[in-house]
Structures are given as C-alpha cells and as structure tokens.
Amino acid sequence: MTHAPASNPRSRRPAPPITATQLRAVILLAPLLLMPAGRATAQYSLVSPSGQELRVSQESLVQLDDTTRALRKNLEEDPRVLYYTAFGDPLSAEPDGAAYPWAAVEVITDSTAAVVTPGNLREADRAYANYAVLRMEAVRSDLDVSCDSVFALEERAVSGFVDGWLVSRTLYGGPPYPPLDELAFARQAGHLAGLMAARSDRQLGGCLAVWTERHPDRLDGYERWRRVEFLGEPADTSPSRADPRRR
Numbered sequence: 040m041t042h043a044p045a046s047n048p049r050s051r052r053p054a055p056p057i058t059a060t061q062l063r064a065v066i067l068l069a070p071l072l073l074m075p076a077g078r079a080t081a082q083y084s085l086v087s088p089s090g091q092e093l094r095v096s097q098e099s100l101v102q103l104d105d106t107t108r109a110l111r112k113n114l115e116e117d118p119r120v121l122y123y124t125a126f127g128d129p130l131s132a133e134p135d136g137a138a139y140p141w142a143a144v145e146v147i148t149d150s151t152a153a154v155v156t157p158g159n160l161r162e163a164d165r166a167y168a169n170y171a172v173l174r175m176e177a178v179r180s181d182l183d184v185s186c187d188s189v190f191a192l193e194e195r196a197v198s199g200f201v202d203g204w205l206v207s208r209t210l211y212g213g214p215p216y217p218p219l220d221e222l223a224f225a226r227q228a229g230h231l232a233g234l235m236a237a238r239s240d241r242q243l244g245g246c247l248a249v250w251t252e253r254h255p256d257r258l259d260g261y262e263r264w265r266r267v268e269f270l271g272e273p274a275d276t277s278p279s280r281a282d283p284r285r286r
Contacts, residue, residue: 083209085220089271093224100210103202107165110172110199119150122171129159134218140170140200141193141240149178162213166203173199174242186246193242194232201226224269225261233261 084094095103114122130138137143138157144167145153152171156164177192201222207213208220225234235243236251236258243250251258266272 085205085208085215085223087220087224087269087271088217089267089269091224091268093227095205095209100206104206104210107169107203107206110203111165111168114152114168114172117150120175121151123153124164124168125155126158126161126164127155128157130157130216136218136238138216138218139238139240140167140197141235141242143167144171144174146171146174146178146242149175151175160207160213160216160219162207162211163204163219164207165211166200166207166219169203170196170200186249189243189246190232190235190250193240194235196242197222197231197235197240198226201231221265221269225264228264228268230257230261230264233257234265237261 082094082096083100084092086092114120127137127143138160143155143157147153152175154164154167154171156167173196174193177196180192204213204219205223208215222231222234225231232250232254236247236254239247263274267274
C-alpha cells in the first residue's frame, strides 16, 4: 500500500487576515448570496404615508455609505474642526421640527459645529454628521453672498443629510420618522428646495424670504405634492398662492 506524501507544513502560508473593508463588503453583500437567480440587484425601499415607494439599489447604498464614512472621517480627523456630538431627548411620535438637520446641527463657524442627534434616531447620527461637514464646507466656500448661492449650498448640505438618512434607514435598520423620510421623497420628486423653504430652514437666514418671494410657484408645487403624493390626501382644486386671481 502506498501513502500520499505528507504535505510540508512550512510550504503552506497562512491566509492573510480579513481587513475591515473586506469584512464590511461581505456583510453588505451577504443578502445577495441568499437571493434566488434573477434577482441579483437587491432593492431597499422607504414607504410614504400614501403608500408610494422610494427604492434604492444596494450598489447605490454602498456608495452612499462610503461617502458617509468619508465625511465622518473628515469631521473626526480634520485638525481644523472642533466639534461636539451628543444624543438629545427622544422625539415624540408627532412630527417635530427639531429633527430637521438645520435644527439639530449648529454650525458656529466654518470649523466649529455641535451635532445633537435625537435620542430615538441614534442610527441617524451619520446623517447629521454628513450635514455638519457639508454645512461647514458651505461656510468656507460661500464667497458669493447672493441668495441663489446661499440656497444652493444649503440644498447640497441637506441633500447630504438625505444620503446619510437613506443609509441609516436601510443598511443600519433605523426606524422611520415621517418628516425625515419626507426629505428623501421630496428630493426624488424635485421638491427639496420647496420643503426647505416651507419648513423655514434657519440656515437660509434672510434669503428664505427672498427665495419665497421669487419662487412662489415652487413653494406651492411642493405643498401640492406633499398633500397629494406624499400624504395621499385628495387634490385641492382651490387656487394656489401663485395664481394671480388670488392677488
């Protein structure tokens, strides 16, 4: 009887350790391994009070997660930045304006910020950090003091918050909170600016009144969209504020 030659233990190199990045990729892609053939692209979704779905592919969410991590790293490691983070009081079930990023985040200077995440939305701390970093960048880069510039920079910061909120709600299992879910639906529908104006984004300062005066149709468009599309209420046939017959 012949025996197979024993392997030489010195010739077998140990497998390299799994890096944190590789481990995260495995965790994020694990659901794909459990999906039947023909469903290679996982979809995550938010549902509005009217029953509409906002769907985001897993590939997009992984990209948003990477961006969110990079912004958080910027907040924590930029030597120019002094920041404070905490968890505040939980919000009630009733919509509360304190949850909006412009209310929960106080950007004092271009390198100083305080971030207070509502206590029952802890998974969303990454969304508030996104907003803080982008808001400080806006202060640094806002050489043009026109209201159009102020509004565009703030809309970019709020959009960054939406990216972090989507990641928090889907990849990390954060609970729904309708006012913040609405931000995501409004952005998809092209009404994020109208929502910011209607909810009195304090970062806009005096430009809020200027923008509202210049764009009454966009504010009315947002309010109609919210009532009919987001909340699912009957369409209102009364004339809008933009209708000259009301003036």
